[in-house]
Amino acid sequence: MKKIFLICLFIFAGTVYAQQIECTYCGGVIKSNYLIVEGKAYHPEHFLCAKCLKPIEGEYLIDSDKFYHPGCLSPDVNFVCDVCQKPIRGTYISSNGKNYHESCYHSHVLPKCAVCGKTINGEFIQNGAKKYHKECYSKSVAEKCAICGEPLLGNYLIDASNNKYHIEHEKTLKRCDNCNQPISLRTTSGGVTYPDGRNICMTCKNSAVNGYFSIKSLFNKVARKLSEYGLNIDVSSITIKAADRNELKSAAGKNYMQNMKGYCSTVVKEITDGSKTIIERKHTIFILDGVPSDYIESTIAHEIMHVWISQNTNIDHSLELEEGSCNYISYIYLKNNRFNSSALQLILDDPDPIYGGGFRKVKSKFDLRPLADLLNYLREKRSI
Numbered sequence: 001m002k003k004i005f006l007i008c009l010f011i012f013a014g015t016v017y018a019q020q021i022e023c024t025y026c027g028g029v030i031k032s033n034y035l036i037v038e039g040k041a042y043h044p045e046h047f048l049c050a051k052c053l054k055p056i057e058g059e060y061l062i063d064s065d066k067f068y069h070p071g072c073l074s075p076d077v078n079f080v081c082d083v084c085q086k087p088i089r090g091t092y093i094s095s096n097g098k099n100y101h102e103s104c105y106h107s108h109v110l111p112k113c114a115v116c117g118k119t120i121n122g123e124f125i126q127n128g129a130k131k132y133h134k135e136c137y138s139k140s141v142a143e144k145c146a147i148c149g150e151p152l153l154g155n156y157l158i159d160a161s162n163n164k165y166h167i168e169h170e171k172t173l174k175r176c177d178n179c180n181q182p183i184s185l186r187t188t189s190g191g192v193t194y195p196d197g198r199n200i201c202m203t204c205k206n207s208a209v210n211g212y213f214s215i216k217s218l219f220n221k222v223a224r225k226l227s228e229y230g231l232n233i234d235v236s237s238i239t240i241k242a243a244d245r246n247e248l249k250s251a252a253g254k255n256y257m258q259n260m261k262g263y264c265s266t267v268v269k270e271i272t273d274g275s276k277t278i279i280e281r282k283h284t285i286f287i288l289d290g291v292p293s294d295y296i297e298s299t300i301a302h303e304i305m306h307v308w309i310s311q312n313t314n315i316d317h318s319l320e321l322e323e324g325s326c327n328y329i330s331y332i333y334l335k336n337n338r339f340n341s342s343a344l345q346l347i348l349d350d351p352d353p354i355y356g357g358g359f360r361k362v363k364s365k366f367d368l369r370p371l372a373d374l375l376n377y378l379r380e381k382r383s384i
């Protein structure tokens with residue numbers, strides 16, 4: 001790339017001593033005043049313009065290691081600014097094959113910040129076709145963290161309520177043991193710790209359902225709705241119990257899993273009456289209370305499906321098929337009753353290979369098909 005500089009000529013006058021200084025042009029020994037230009041010595045009459053071959057006095061230009069009078073070089077190379085079309089004298093900026101006066105480049109070529117309108121000189125942030133100073137982007141354009149309010153620059157996380165937040169908050173904040181969202185003042189108005197050790201955000205706490213009678217009422221509602229879909233059970237064989245985490249752990253025993261929200265315990269008895277043997281099944285459904293009704297109803301729907309499988313099949317199903325089918329019934333119930341909440345999202349996003357993976361397999365096979373198809377499949381098949 002050709003570069004031309006405007007440089008002042010310095011003349012050094014001195015007496016020649018013992019050492020011999022040779023003229024770069026003629027090679028002769030310099031015996032009187034001489035010039036030092038770009039580290040080389042010249043007789044004053046031998047510092048010549050490469051164009052007109054006359055001595056240069058004062059200012060000069062350099063092009064490809066040759067020296068020129070300023071007036072001799074410009075017309076020859078047509079070296080003009082690509083913005084103002086005026087000749088360039090001195091330092092300049094070359095960009096993408098074009099040359100500019102420094103002032104023209106800064107005023108007309110450098111990008112302008114889409115917020116403040118000022119020239120961007122250095123690092124910038126581009127969003128689509130627009131460019132920004134980092135500070136302008138952070139203050140005026142960047143989305144803000146739902147937890148701390150600071151700009152979101154780089155990667156971030158999104159919770160089930162579409163709150164966007166910095167990844168580092170994962171290390172410092174507790175998650176709600178019900179909805180699984182980070183507990184913070186900005187997003188959930190904080191949270192509480194229940195006596196059983198559960199951390200519950202205030203969003204869930206403020207609409208929590210507690211106690212047997214409330215849970216029983218919701219059970220009746222869910223059983224009635226599922227019956228309308230074609231899922232019928234013998235409700236007289238079911239006992240409902242509201243439970244905290246400790247009671248649920250005790251009931252589930254070795255079957256307990258972290259953040260389990262319900263458990264169905266089934267006792268099967270064979271009763272002999274003369275020559276007839278009757279199979280009697282009694283079910284106890286434990287429901288974790290202290291959380292909003294949509295989560296409780298989702299859990300009830302899941303446990304009712306366990307009851308239906310016990311009452312209507314004699315197959316030892318794979319956990320993937322049974323738990324996946326139970327989650328699918330919860331999904332159908334929430335979706336049909338217009339529950340657009342994180343309870344539904346938790347089912348859709350469940351990473352567990354049995355509960356989540358099984359659900360996605362069942363949904364893939366039976367979604368948009370009559371519920372009877374799934375029920376008949378469970379009567380005949382062990383796995384999916």
